[in-house]
Amino acid sequence: xxMVNAFSREDFERLDEADRALIARREKVLGPAYRLFYERPLxxxxxxxxxxxxxxxxxxxxxxxxxxxxxxxxxRVVEAITRQTAVLNTHTRYLHEGIIDYAETLTATFPxxxxxxxxxxxxxxxxxxxxxxxxxxxxxxGIIATExxxxxxxxxxxxxxxxxxxSVTLGPHVRTVPAPDSYRQTPEDTMEKFGRDVRAAIADLKxxxxxxxxxxxxxxxxxxxxxxxxxxxxxxAVDAIHxxxxxxxxxxxxxGFGRTGEAMWGFERHGVAPDMVTVGKPMGNGYPMxxxxxxxxxxxxxxxxxxYFNTFGGNPIAAAAGKAVxxxxxxxxxxxxxxxxxxxxxxxxxxxxxxxxxxxxVRGCGLFIxxxxxxxxxxxxxxxxxxxxxxxxxxxxxxxxxxxGPRANVLKxxxxxxxxxENADALLDALRSVLQAL
Numbered sequence: 001x002x003m004v005n006a007f008s009r010e011d012f013e014r015l016d017e018a019d020r021a022l023i024a025r026r027e028k029v030l031g032p033a034y035r036l037f038y039e040r041p042l043x044x045x046x047x048x049x050x051x052x053x054x055x056x057x058x059x060x061x062x063x064x065x066x067x068x069x070x071x072x073x074x075x076r077v078v079e080a081i082t083r084q085t086a087v088l089n090t091h092t093r094y095l096h097e098g099i100i101d102y103a104e105t106l107t108a109t110f111p112x113x114x115x116x117x118x119x120x121x122x123x124x125x126x127x128x129x130x131x132x133x134x135x136x137x138x139x140x141x142g143i144i145a146t147e148x149x150x151x152x153x154x155x156x157x158x159x160x161x162x163x164x165x166x167s168v169t170l171g172p173h174v175r176t177v178p179a180p181d182s183y184r185q186t187p188e189d190t191m192e193k194f195g196r197d198v199r200a201a202i203a204d205l206k207x208x209x210x211x212x213x214x215x216x217x218x219x220x221x222x223x224x225x226x227x228x229x230x231x232x233x234x235x236x237a238v239d240a241i242h243x244x245x246x247x248x249x250x251x252x253x254x255x256g257f258g259r260t261g262e263a264m265w266g267f268e269r270h271g272v273a274p275d276m277v278t279v280g281k282p283m284g285n286g287y288p289m290x291x292x293x294x295x296x297x298x299x300x301x302x303x304x305x306x307x308y309f310n311t312f313g314g315n316p317i318a319a320a321a322g323k324a325v326x327x328x329x330x331x332x333x334x335x336x337x338x339x340x341x342x343x344x345x346x347x348x349x350x351x352x353x354x355x356x357x358x359x360x361x362v363r364g365c366g367l368f369i370x371x372x373x374x375x376x377x378x379x380x381x382x383x384x385x386x387x388x389x390x391x392x393x394x395x396x397x398x399x400x401x402x403x404x405g406p407r408a409n410v411l412k413x414x415x416x417x418x419x420x421x422e423n424a425d426a427l428l429d430a431l432r433s434v435l436q437a438l
Contacts, residue, residue, distance in 0.1 A: 011039045018055075019043055037402065038395045047072030050416050050423050052400070060398045063415040063427050066368075069257055069282030070328045071418040077285045080324035084317045092119070092314045102319040105326050109264050110293055114277060118299070119291040119314025123253040123280030124152025126290045127216070129308070130276050131156050133294070134247045136302045140211030143171070144201045144241070146179040148406045150223040151216060151251055160216065163223040173210050175201035179224030180233055183361040183372055184380060187230040195236025202244045212246035219266030220255040225405030226370030226412065228260070228363060234270040247298070250274035253290070254368070257282045258329050258417060261339025261366025269365070284321035289313070334417040338366035345369060345413070345424040352428065356435045358386060367419055370404065371411035382407035386438065393434035399427055 012020060022043065026034070042060070046053040049071040052060045062072070070077065084098070092099060103117050120126045135141055143160045145151065150163040158164055159171035170176065177197040180190045202212050215237060221227045238248045255266035256279050263269050265277065275298055280290030291313065302308075312318070329335060346362055349371055353359035360374035373390065375383040387409045394401055404412040415423070 015040065037400075039392045040395065042395070042400075049074075050419055058398060060395075060400050061423060061426055061430075063399060063401050063413050063419070063423075065400075065416065066254060066259060066414045067281050068286055069259070069417050070285050070325055070332070070334060071416045072286075074285055074324075074328060076328050077287075077321055077324045080320040081287060081317055084320035087316075089315055089317050091309075091311055093309065096316050096319070098316050098323070099314055099319045102323045102326075103314075105323055107293060109326070110277065111268075111273065113273065113295050114293045116296050116299060117291050117293045118308060119289065119318070120280075120310055121288045121290060121312050122152070123251075123278060123290045124154050124157055125310070125313070126253075126278040126280055126292050127151045127157045127249070127251065128154040130214070130216070130249045130278055130292055132306070133276065133292075133298060133302050134214040134249065136306070137298055138211065138213045138246055140213035140246060141173045142202075142205040142210040142212040142214075142246070143174050144198060144205075144212065144215045144246075145174065145176055146217060146221060146224050147176045148179065148224045149176070149216075149218060151218070173205075175204055177201050179221045180227045181225070182227050182229060182363060190230055191233045192236070194233050195240055198237040199240045202240060202246075206244075212241060212244045214247045214249050215241040216249040216251055218251045218254055219270070220260065220365065220368055222254045222368070222412070222414075223404060225372070225407075225410045226364055226368065228269070228365040228368070231269050232271055234267070234272050238272045238274075247275040248272065250277045252277050253280040254414070257325070258335030258338055259366050259368050259414075261335060261342050264335060283325065284318055285325050287318060287321035289318040289322055329417065332418070335366075337419075338417050341419050341421055341424055342366040342369065344421050345419075345427070348424060348428040349431075352432060352435065358383065358435065358438075364413070367413075367415055367417060369413040371413065372405070373409045373411065382409040384408040387411065389438060390431070390434050393437065394430055397430040397433060399430040401427075 043055050044052050045055055050062050052062050107115050145160040148163045151157050151161045158168040160174045180194050205212050241248050250267040252265050258264050260266050267274055276292050276294040278292050283289050349362045357377045358373050360377050361372040363370050373383050373387040375381045387403050391403055402412045404410045
């Protein structure tokens with residue numbers, strides 16, 4: 001795990017007494033598995049729009065949290081949740097028009113073939129359900145994912161989430177393939193290599209007597225270092241899994257809901273047809289909700305036999321929150337804003353790369369951007385230590401981002417969709433200041 005997401009005992013001793021006491025209480029009651037961001041952790045008490053506020057009232061520009069996709073505490077979402085909470089909250093075994101309205105609104109944003117939805121509470125649950133369905137439909141058990149993928153925390157999903165590190169063991173039915181690397185590969189190589197690697201993984205599964213069930217990818221490869229293109233490179237891999245009798249699952253938990261700007265869903269940029277799409281995180285702007293959108297024929301036999309039920313998934317409050325999020329994205333033009341502001345921010349980052357050669361690559365789409373930090377631009381040598389210093393330097397200048405990638409050297413910039421050009425300028429100014437200081 002990158003030190004971006006941890007702090008040392010020396011860092012602890014430099015904190016003020018109140019924060020040290022709170023961290024001690026936290027560790028005593030929550031145990032050792034939890035982590036805190038940054039070398040000097042933040043004690044946050046309020047959020048509004050693209051800003052977070054600490055106990056002293058200091059304001060931080062949030063350029064990382066996609067959960068609050070339409071902005072922290074958006075009034076429309078808060079009002080929808082509050083109103084429905086005061087009326088009714090139950091489950092999907094009763095008829096409720098709000099749940100159906102939301103399902104219709106959500107599926108209308110997908111290609112026609114993806115017309116049914118099953119609700120869960122988390123993206124982990126959604127991907128866990130996708131595994132169950134894929135195995136039922138195909139009769140196979142084999143799963144293919146990328147080498148640093150993160151798809152969730154349940155036992156079944158952790159087995160194909162290698163980014164969890166030493167805490168998990170990949171299942172014997174799992175094969176991983178390298179993510180595309182547009183920084184170190186030519187577009188032609190990327191277009192060909194990913195599909196070829198997936199075919200090799202399929203062949204290896206079969207060689208061990210394992211029938212492939214599914215290929216799952218985060219369609220912008222968030223944990224693998226953020227790779228958005230070239231457009232279309234997913235198609236050979238999807239064709240390969242279909243030819244092998246498996247299904248393609250597009251994990252849109254991070255790139256979905258208009259974040260890439262060019263499309264509502266990341267897979268649309270590649271011209272592929274998923275069999276299932278998992279969604280979550282930004283779906284309720286912080287209210288816990290997630291789900292799978294899928295083809296009716298995929299669920300036709302599984303549904304009656306499994307009798308799927310989720311106590312909290314798709315409850316009326318979740319439906320109200322989700323509907324408000326979709327309304328805000330549409331009415332405030334946030335997909336277009338992601339495209340426009342994302343391009344503006346990318347241009348600014350590329351301008352910085354002309355002056356600061358530690359910036360080896362700037363890539364992404366919409367408001368999902370990766371900045372690769374290197375020690376040697378010619379050799380493209382990763383510099384994880386400098387990346388950590390940059391992330392923590394930005395935190396000290398009250399701008400929040402994180403890091404990603406197999407070498408822990410990719411700045412991960414993923415702000416709420418309401419991010420403006422003014423906010424982008426503030427981020428660029430802070431980054432320029434950090435780079436100059438370093």
